[in-house]
């Protein structure tokens with residue numbers, strides 16, 4: 166029997182003899198390599214891939230085999246795959262993306278999700294306008310190369326062989342808007358009432374589709390989707406899209422141009438996986454089997470598919486003339502909005518909470534820029550000269566808004582948008598990049614109610630002398646976020662999480678998550694063995710040849726702890742946790758290869774724990790985060806079928822928990838499918854409104870949801886729809 170030697174597990178187990186001795190001595194449990202191999206094979210089987218015969222080598226080596234099998238599957242499309250943002254972005258790098266989308270069907274696990282969870286940029290970029298970051302995955306494996314090729318070929322055929330264009334959005338010409346199908350509402354309120362309509366697509370093709378109407382959007386489905394989605398999934402798709410529109414309208418303060426409902430049409434040929442007008446109503450999603458499978462996975466779980474969110478964000482890019490100055494600025498906007506709307510609405514993304522998404526965005530988009538002290542707006546954003554340093558101009562443009570949103574909350578972004586709205590109503594668009602940044606910074610200043618001159622300095626950004634003078638006149642010179650009250654050398658905008666305590670500063674806490682204490686390996690030394698940690702923590706370290714870094718931390722009580730190991734960007738290896746007897750605690754250890762990120766959650770008992778970051782495929786730099794695993798989604802409230810009395814339906818919600826709720830709610834508002842928000846009640850543990858349907862509403866099935874708000878902002882996601890029958894005899 167072979168098992169893992171405590172301590173330098175990944176190295177010592179390399180000799181079976183040694184391991185066998187340890188086994189006998191310590192009566193090791195079944196933490197065998199075979200077990201590990203099964204884990205790998207399991208992934209392979211799930212992805213219709215035949216495992217190749219593995220030689221009996223070490224666990225770490227085995228993991229590499231897994232990885233290299235993974236990489237070889239990408240041989241036809243290069244090893245690079247899209248990063249998380251392309252998931253919301255539609256099909257921007259046609260063949261490669263399509264291959265990946267196709268894999269989602271085969272993996273049955275939502276490949277997009279895996280990409281958000283495990284993609285990490287390294288510093289090699291696709292040499293095209295729409296930069297896609299190279300990423301390496303640990304996780305489910307894609308199909309073999311021939312299968313991937315076949316998938317691409319089939320997808321191409323399904324599109325009639327026309328090449329996909331690079332961009333998944335269109336700046337609509339006036340004639341295009343004039344010709345577009347104006348989609349009128351069918352039977353008012355009835356979510357199941359389909360009507361067969363003729364739809365003229367963006368490219369002029371006519372389609373016969375079945376239209377279902379919400380309050381704001383209409384979903385137009387071909388027969389394949391009518392059959393492919395269950396009635397319940399179809400309702401969720403319509404209602405979630407409708408609710409998304411409502412949240413976007415509230416946040417942005419202006420609706421896309423065009424009369425009628427916003428059509429979301431599923432067609433055989435369009436400009437990407439999804440395609441959307443910029444600033445005008447119109448979304449098309451590709452009608453293909455793999456596309457149906459991906460969309461269905463999300464709606465079956467009650468969620469919105471990323472591709473729809475992304476395209477609707479293009480429609481809501483209503484200030485484009487006032488903000489855009491980059492070559493591909495439509496996607497700088499969505500680099501902010503695709504995730505921010507999930508943060509603002511409290512929707513989250515599958516099991517990622519809004520806060521986790523926000524931190525992910527800031528780590529990915531803000532940190533690479535701000536931590537490079539030579540990076541400036543002029544060089545890295547306006548002129549785009551810093552790609553080889555891992556600084557992507559679109560990301561940095563979006564990062565400012567993400568960072569302000571994290572520091573100042575949703576009200577600041579609401580204010581930002583309202584400033585743009587008023588400005589647009591009274592001014593012509595600025596023309597130069599400098600003037601557009603002046604407008605953006607001024608809008609953020611309005612949103613925060615502060616003079617952001619010192620933010621501009623911290624960010625090495627641009628602001629004209631006129632703007633600085635206006636901000637001083639409007640908001641004074643005193644911005645508390647720019648003061649260093651405790652004299653530790655940092656203000657809050659520079660990352661001081663507690664400006665009344667000099668022991669807390671960017672040298673001791675993580676820049677992205679203030680809760681994490683930071684432990685950095687000395688530049689010319691090594692961590693002590695072991696390095697004690699204060700939980701929760703972030704470790705920034707380095708593994709040299711023959712090195713392993715060990716850490717201890719103490720949990721006062723039992724916790725669900727999430728371990729995140731990231732290769733930044735060159736380390737390859739694993740994170741092993743040891744139990745009190747020195748045995749291996751986590752046979753399913755998080756492991757990364759170059760540029761990868763891996764996350765695992767463990768239920769750990771209270772007490773002292775020890776873990777090691779140990780060499781696998783190659784030495785290099787890494788980071789580790791250990792923190793409580795946030796629960797998401799959190800079902801904050803439960804609803805019940807509405808009681809009918811005195812001509813009204815009683816819509817009721819019982820609050821189960823305020824865990825994960827952004828701030829103390831003031832009110833509960835109620836949403837009815839196809840109708841919109843119908844009433845608001847003061848927050849109470851059981852809150853209700855009596856909803857009296859108006860006479861024009863059709864009979865049929867309706868769904869209601871409840872959402873917690875604090876003043877103008879949502880503080881929890883809407884509850885799942887409670888479906889009920891609206892009966893005309895009850896009017």
Ligand SMILES: [Ca+2]
Nearest residue numbers: 649653655661
């Ligand atoms: Ca300070």
Ligand SMILES: [Ca+2]
Nearest residue numbers: 663664666669
């Ligand atoms: Ca401080």
Ligand SMILES: [Ca+2]
Nearest residue numbers: 691707708714
């Ligand atoms: Ca080290």
